[in-house]
Amino acid sequence: MTYITKPKLHHPTLQQNRIGYTRRDYEGKVSTLCAGCGHDSISAALIQSFWELDIEPHKVAKLSGIGCSSKTPDYFLGNSHGFNTVHGRMPSVLTGANLANRELIYIGVSGDGDSASIGLGQFAHVMRRGVDMAYILENNGVYGLTKGQFSATADFGSRSKRGVENRDSAVDTVGLALLMGASYVARGFSGDKEQLVPLLKAAIAHPGAAFVDVISPCVAFNNHAGSTKSYDYVREHNEAVSRLDFWPSREAITVSYEEGAVIDVPQHDGSILKLRKLDGAYDPTDRIAAMNAIARAAAVGEVLTGLLYVDPSAEDLHAHLSTVELPFNRLGEQELCPGSAMLDRINASLR
Amino acid sequence: MKRIEAVNDFVIKFGNVNGSGSASANELFAKSFLRMGIPVSPRNIFPSNIQGLPTWYEVRVTEAGWLGRRGGVDLMVAMNPQTWDKDVREIDPGGYLFYDNTKSLPASKFRDDIHVVGMPLTEICNATYTDARERQLFKNIIYVGALAALLGIEPGVIAELIGEQYKGKEKLLKPNLNAFQMGFHYAEEKLKDAVGLKVQRGYNVGDRIFIDGNSAAGLGMVYGGATVCAWYPITPSSSLAEAFQRYCARLRVDKETGQNRFAIVQAEDELASIGVVVGAGWNGARAFTATSGPGISLMTEFIGLAYFAEIPITIVDVQRGGPSTGMPTRTQQSDILACAYASHGDTKHVLLFPEDPHECFEHAAIALDLADRLQTPVFVMTDLDIGMNQRLTKPFTWDDTRRYDRGKVMTVEELEAGKEFGRYLDVDGDGIPYRTYPGTHPTKGGFFTRGTTKDRYARYSEEGPVYVDNVQRLLRKFETAKSIVPQPVLRGCGKKTRFGAIYYGSTSPAMDEAYAALEAAGIAIDTLRLRAFPFNDTVSDFIAEHDQVFVVEQNRDAQLRSLLVNELNIDPARLMPVLHYDGTPITARFIASEISERVRVLNVEPLKKGKAA
Ligand SMILES: Cc1ncc(C[n+]2csc(CCOP(=O)(O)OP(=O)(O)O)c2C)c(N)n1
Ligand code: SF4
Ligand SMILES: [Mg+2]
Numbered sequence: 001m002t003y004i005t006k007p008k009l010h011h012p013t014l015q016q017n018r019i020g021y022t023r024r025d026y027e028g029k030v031s032t033l034c035a036g037c038g039h040d041s042i043s044a045a046l047i048q049s050f051w052e053l054d055i056e057p058h059k060v061a062k063l064s065g066i067g068c069s070s071k072t073p074d075y076f077l078g079n080s081h082g083f084n085t086v087h088g089r090m091p092s093v094l095t096g097a098n099l100a101n102r103e104l105i106y107i108g109v110s111g112d113g114d115s116a117s118i119g120l121g122q123f124a125h126v127m128r129r130g131v132d133m134a135y136i137l138e139n140n141g142v143y144g145l146t147k148g149q150f151s152a153t154a155d156f157g158s159r160s161k162r163g164v165e166n167r168d169s170a171v172d173t174v175g176l177a178l179l180m181g182a183s184y185v186a187r188g189f190s191g192d193k194e195q196l197v198p199l200l201k202a203a204i205a206h207p208g209a210a211f212v213d214v215i216s217p218c219v220a221f222n223n224h225a226g227s228t229k230s231y232d233y234v235r236e237h238n239e240a241v242s243r244l245d246f247w248p249s250r251e252a253i254t255v256s257y258e259e260g261a262v263i264d265v266p267q268h269d270g271s272i273l274k275l276r277k278l279d280g281a282y283d284p285t286d287r288i289a290a291m292n293a294i295a296r297a298a299a300v301g302e303v304l305t306g307l308l309y310v311d312p313s314a315e316d317l318h319a320h321l322s323t324v325e326l327p328f329n330r331l332g333e334q335e336l337c338p339g340s341a342m343l344d345r346i347n348a349s350l351r
Numbered sequence: 352m353k354r355i356e357a358v359n360d361f362v363i364k365f366g367n368v369n370g371s372g373s374a375s376a377n378e379l380f381a382k383s384f385l386r387m388g389i390p391v392s393p394r395n396i397f398p399s400n401i402q403g404l405p406t407w408y409e410v411r412v413t414e415a416g417w418l419g420r421r422g423g424v425d426l427m428v429a430m431n432p433q434t435w436d437k438d439v440r441e442i443d444p445g446g447y448l449f450y451d452n453t454k455s456l457p458a459s460k461f462r463d464d465i466h467v468v469g470m471p472l473t474e475i476c477n478a479t480y481t482d483a484r485e486r487q488l489f490k491n492i493i494y495v496g497a498l499a500a501l502l503g504i505e506p507g508v509i510a511e512l513i514g515e516q517y518k519g520k521e522k523l524l525k526p527n528l529n530a531f532q533m534g535f536h537y538a539e540e541k542l543k544d545a546v547g548l549k550v551q552r553g554y555n556v557g558d559r560i561f562i563d564g565n566s567a568a569g570l571g572m573v574y575g576g577a578t579v580c581a582w583y584p585i586t587p588s589s590s591l592a593e594a595f596q597r598y599c600a601r602l603r604v605d606k607e608t609g610q611n612r613f614a615i616v617q618a619e620d621e622l623a624s625i626g627v628v629v630g631a632g633w634n635g636a637r638a639f640t641a642t643s644g645p646g647i648s649l650m651t652e653f654i655g656l657a658y659f660a661e662i663p664i665t666i667v668d669v670q671r672g673g674p675s676t677g678m679p680t681r682t683q684q685s686d687i688l689a690c691a692y693a694s695h696g697d698t699k700h701v702l703l704f705p706e707d708p709h710e711c712f713e714h715a716a717i718a719l720d721l722a723d724r725l726q727t728p729v730f731v732m733t734d735l736d737i738g739m740n741q742r743l744t745k746p747f748t749w750d751d752t753r754r755y756d757r758g759k760v761m762t763v764e765e766l767e768a769g770k771e772f773g774r775y776l777d778v779d780g781d782g783i784p785y786r787t788y789p790g791t792h793p794t795k796g797g798f799f800t801r802g803t804t805k806d807r808y809a810r811y812s813e814e815g816p817v818y819v820d821n822v823q824r825l826l827r828k829f830e831t832a833k834s835i836v837p838q839p840v841l842r843g844c845g846k847k848t849r850f851g852a853i854y855y856g857s858t859s860p861a862m863d864e865a866y867a868a869l870e871a872a873g874i875a876i877d878t879l880r881l882r883a884f885p886f887n888d889t890v891s892d893f894i895a896e897h898d899q900v901f902v903v904e905q906n907r908d909a910q911l912r913s914l915l916v917n918e919l920n921i922d923p924a925r926l927m928p929v930l931h932y933d934g935t936p937i938t939a940r941f942i943a944s945e946i947s948e949r950v951r952v953l954n955v956e957p958l959k960k961g962k963a964a
Contacts, residue, residue, distance in 0.1 A: 029811075058797060061634070061789045074799050074811070081789035082799040083633055083660075085626070086652050092581075092618065092626025097789070099579050099614045099627070100636030104790050122626070125619040317614075324610040328578040329635030329788055333755055335612055336576040338602040340749045346570065347746040350560035351385070 018054045026051050028078035032071070038190035038216030038231075039069050039138045043076045045193050046107070046136075049200040050077065053248065060105045061097055065090040065119060068145045069111035069138035069216070088119025091126030091135070095317070098131055101327035102318050105204060106133040113143040116152040116171040123173075127180035127209050132316035134203040135182075135211045137173055138190075140218035141229035148221030155301075159226030174308055175294050177211040178287060183314030184210035185290070186244075187305045189234050190217065195243065199307060202246040202273055208314030215303060234303055241282045241293065242306040245274040267312050284310050352464060353445030356547035359389050359414035361425040363498075363548075366438040368431050369398060369406040376491035377408040378741070379512055380498060384412050385561060385743070386508045388553040392418040392860070394740050394936065397680055405434045414553050418707075418743060419861030422938040425548055428494060435460065447546050449498070451490075468545045470497055470537065479533070489530040496534025501546045506535055560708075560746050564737035565641075567708035568667055569594030570747070571715025572639055573602055576755050577665070579638035581616040581627035583646060586680055587735035588669035591641040592617075621649040625664070629653055632663045633800065635760070635788040637719045639665035644686045645674060647693065654728050655694025658825075659802045661775075661784070663722035663729075663758070666690075667715070670734040672934045681934025682735035684856055685906035690730045691884055691914055696803065697822060701729045701832050702884040706859035707737060709744040710882075717837065723758035725832055726786060734905070736857040736936040759785045766795040774798045774809035775821055782827030829885055836883035839890060842866065848875040850950060851897035852929075853890075855881040855911060857936065858903055864939035865946070872943075874950050876901075884914065891919045894926070899953060901946055903929040905937050 014022040026047040031040050050057065060080045064070035066087035073082040085093045094108045108126075115123045115137050126135070141154040148161055152171045159165050177185050184206040188196040196214065203210035215234050217223045223230045228237075248271050265273040265285060283289055290309040297304040326335075355361070367373035377393070384391040392411040398404035411421050426447040429438045442448060444464040452469030461467055472493060476486040499509055509531055517524035538545075569591050572580070582592040592615065599613040618624040624640045631638035642650070647668055657664050668690055672683045692699055701721060705714040714731050722729040759779075761772055766787070772795060775784050784807075787796035798809035805821070806812040854862045859880060869876055879893045894900050894915070902912040909928035916923050929945045931937040 056793060058793045059790055063630070079794055079797040081787075081797055083630075084799065084801040085629070086656050089622060089626045089653065092623040093630035093633070095616065095623075096579060096581065096627035096630025096632070096636075096638060097634040098630070099616070100631040100634035100638070101788070101790065104634075121619055122623055125623060129616075321614045322609070322611050323614055324605055324608070324612050328612075328614070328631070331576075331578060331612060333576065333753075336578065336603070337574055337749070337755075340751050342602065343574070343747050343749045347558075347560050350562050350746075351558075 017051050019056060021051065021057070023047060023051045025079075026057055026077055028073075028075045031075040033068055034220050036219040037068065038140060038214075038218070039072050040075070041190040041193065042136065042138055042196070042214050042216055043072045045196045045200055047076045048193070048197050049204060052197070053201055053204060055105060055204070059103075060107060062107050062109065063090050063094045063097060064109040065111065065114035066145070067111035067114050067143070068218075069140075070109055070114055072138070073107075073109050088114050088117070089122055090114070091119065091122040091131070094133055095126060095129065095131050098133065098317065099323070100329045102132075102323070103327050106131075107204070108133050108135045110135070110137050111144070111151070112137060112139045112141060112153040112173070113151040116173055120152070120171065124176060124180045127177050127182040127211065129317050130181065130183065130209045130315060130320060132208055132318070133210065134200065134206070135209070136200070136203075137211070137213045138216040139173065139213050139229070140216050140222050141227065142218050142222040144218045144221060155228040158228045159224075161221055161224050172294065172298060173213045174211070175291060175298075178291055178294070178309055181209070182211045182309075183208035183311040185309040186211070186307045187213045187215070187303070189215045189238060189303075189305055191231055191235065192238070192305075195240065195305065198244040198246045202244060202307070202310075205246065205248065205269070205271055206267070206310070206314065207269060208311070208316045228301075237301060237303050239297055239302040239304050240306045241304055241308065242284065244307045247272040247274060265310055265312055273307065273310060284308060285312065287311070352466070354466060354547045355425050355443065355445040355447070357425065358549045358551055359412060359553055361412050361548045362421050362423060363410045363412070363426045363428065364424045364438075364441070365408040365428045366431045366434050367406050367408065368433070369404045371491070372488045373406070373408070373430065373491050375516075376495050377410070379509065379516070380495050381410050381741070382512055382561065383499065383504050383508050384550060385556050386512065387505060387550060388556050389414055389550060390416045390418065390555050390743050392420070392742065394420060394736070396935070405431050412550065414555055416555055417860065417864040417939065419864050420936040420938050422940045426546065428498070430494070439465075447548070449494070449501075466545070468501070468542055470494070470542065475533065475537070489526070492527055492530040493534035496531040497538035497542065499531075500535045500538035501542060503549045503551070506531075556743065558746055559743045561741050561743055562708045563590070563739055563741045564705070564708045564711040564733050565591035565669065565739060566594040567711040567744070567747070568641070568715040568731065568733065568738075570598050571712035572719070573598045574712070574749055575637065575716030575719040577637045577639050577719055578612065579614050579616075579628065579631040579636050580640065581618050581624040581638070582640050582642065583618050583621050583624050585643045585646050587671050587739045588641040588643045588646070588667065590739065591667055591669060621646040622653070625650040625653040625666070628664045629657050629662055632657070632722070633660075637663075637665075637723070637755075639667065639719070641667040641669065643669050643671045644689065647686055647689055651694045654700070655696055655698050656802055657728045658694065658698045658700065659696065660800050661726040661786070663726050665718045665722050665729050665731065667731040667733065669738040670732065680735070682857065682936055683905050683932055683934065684732070684734055684858075685910065685932070687732065687906065687910035688913060690732065699829060699885075701725065701727060701836060703729065703731045703837060704855040704882055705731065705733055705737065706856060706880065707744045708742050709747065711737060712747045714837065720756040721832070721836065724756050724783070724835065725828060726758060726783060727828070732856060734857050759783055761785045761787050761791075761796060763792050766792045772796050773807045775805060775824070776807045777824050777827065780827075781831040782824050782829070783831060833885045833887040836885070838887070839882055839893075840880040841889070841893065842878045842880075844870065844875045844877055846875045848877060849898040850874070850876040851893060851900040852876055852878045852903055852946065853881060853893070853900055853911070853915070854878065854903040858905060861937045861939045861942055862903060865942035868939060868943040869946060872947060874947055876946065881911070886915065886918060890915070891921075894919070894921055898925070899927055900925060901927050901929045901949070903937070903942055905931050907932045
């Protein structure tokens, strides 16, 4: 793969969003992943999502762990700061970054090895803390970058390319995220951009810990018969609970839906999630029910996709810690240093 | 029988049971000397346990102001039957044993070369109090009262301290005062002149303050502008993060909104705490973590990333004795090499060595500046001895004109004006590049942070020469560090001597006293107190100017000596290790005897070879 920079000249016909950016402005370096890799489709969906959301690219900070998936932040939002951290520890770095400047949008990109194997602890705890972020797990059931070993999300009984059967049970990432307190939980499929983009947009806009597990086939090591993360398998077993439309607060909703098939979930920033229910009984604001539904689907080998859970009144870590509005990285001596007179008083109390 | 007689210069040790409430009574006792103008140096010796196991508190009363541990015990206050035999054995001949004689003990339980002072503490408590907890707690105050009478501590001084402690809590004030009086009067009447140790008013405390190093470092972090603290509890560092929390609650809450200008995350482990600090540092906030050896081990992968990705982070390592529990509640300086070269790949890091709480405060604030200036991890290497013991120390100072050094951060204006930005570009020749905070500019100054694989403009590159170019610059940066870290402190003996001694950190007070003892014994020696790594020319010059340099430290493997040999290319034969590592703080007696013995041998050897000393 080469690193030829793409021509930045904007074609006059390229469509601009409300803030005058074209999709091009949300692109990054040319991907070095294998042709057909699911991860590249997720990068494309992210580019589309940010463009549609009219977010200034440089107001986004991209953090990732290590893996093919974790390399992808280099391939979208090229003018944003990105940080390829260490394997399995992106959540803690993202937490710290978020504490330092609450005004940016944080997106965490990880793989299944990164999140469910080496990083399971940080994955769980970042959800508990309610860090305001969109956490995207590009889930292919293998370690792509180290060439095809099973990861902890590989399903029990699935077969590796070399024919080895996995005898460990799989970590259910959406179930775990729910259990640990994520306030937005969704699952998508890299092969279904139409479903994925609204899920990502709503995750980015969600003011709390948003988790999107995206099944993302690895064409090099996990796309064969016997795999449960292949394009074919997922297409056959995809059970969508809903179709989501995301409406930022400033937009008037003009589309009308068939009565009864849609529920509105207003977020407290005024934005609205419109859900077209595919499974009539599914209520994504009911956490316990969501857990049951996920477990039931897993038991019969179905991959439940769509918006699985959302807490419309979610709060984030800054609210929990009651931090000041101004980002920490803009505070100086004036705000932070108590000064010498106070120090004299402290000295006096220590005699 | 010999009877130790001393004024304002003795050691009292308390043998207590952990969790029995003795700690605050013992602290009250120690402070009473300070109020009488006599320096004291107390030390906790405690187990990895909350309740039930033995714990000791050693108070060195020292008019001369020697704040190191002295060694030896003149008066043992033996309140723990479990450790009775060991405690009795420890008393110097001619010394004193103070104990509760409610139950009589067989003669075999005592020694005939010490003076025994019994007082029926349990009997008095049982007669006065009905509640079991009160009996326990007031027993401690009663023995403080008795000791005050025995030693000649002015009762008014203790009454004043009790008054301060229970200010606004009248319900507790009165009974504590009563208990104190009860002990005091009993000893005055029944134990007159039982002890040859006396205290008289002195004037040697001055304006010094009394505080532990962890609290001082926590306060230093507040003054230095840290806004993010992420930590995982580990003795002996936990009280540092807790002190930061306490001071922030007082000093960093916005008066109008009640909102906090700080964030403290008690993370799930040290991997996460350092990760949070790295993320905050990357994004332009001042962040630190406090930990001890095992935590450093877990953090090393991130430390390497922060070194190569050039992220400012501050780590306080309150050192202890190795893995597991037990020794870890004792002191050592045994993480020097682990921190200096922490992580994978070619890495080395800036270390600071504060000697006492005053410097813990200073170095904490300096470390935050250095981390930003150098864009690298900075370690503050304290230890349990400084961290968890209250120490008499110079008052803290702060210059209100001081500005935080945020290092080289390119602003939106500079980018807009067309200033060239290369994240790893050495524009000033000091090895330090410019960075930008995320979100600065829509099209300029954005970059992708990764470990090693990058060129001067942060573009991905796996080329060998590009890698070499980058890590050579990191070495230039380390050179720059030499001149901006706290400089070593030289103490020349004023004579020509071929002997020198190098020491650092909590060894200071013992070294000061040993120096005086050596001088009195006619041994001339120059000393150099190191305050930071990397070492600059002062250190190599000092070694060059002396034939033999003793390197005094508190670990088994002479870690700082290895660092000197390695970094300054010094002939190891020139550096003689003087090592103390049993978990107790090093003493002046130990240093003086080790050095004088070796000086004696060295002075004989060259003569044998026909050389003059
Ligand atoms: C501490 C550590 N151990 C091991 C590795 C090697 N390693 C790199 S990527 C990876 C697995 C990545 O798998 P996953 O997160 O699923 O990403 P994918 O490549 O499948 O997208 C491993 C084990 C590493 N970088 N760091
Ligand atoms: S190895 Fe797999 S995960 Fe990695 S780039 Fe290729 S297809 Fe994608
Ligand atoms: Mg994977």
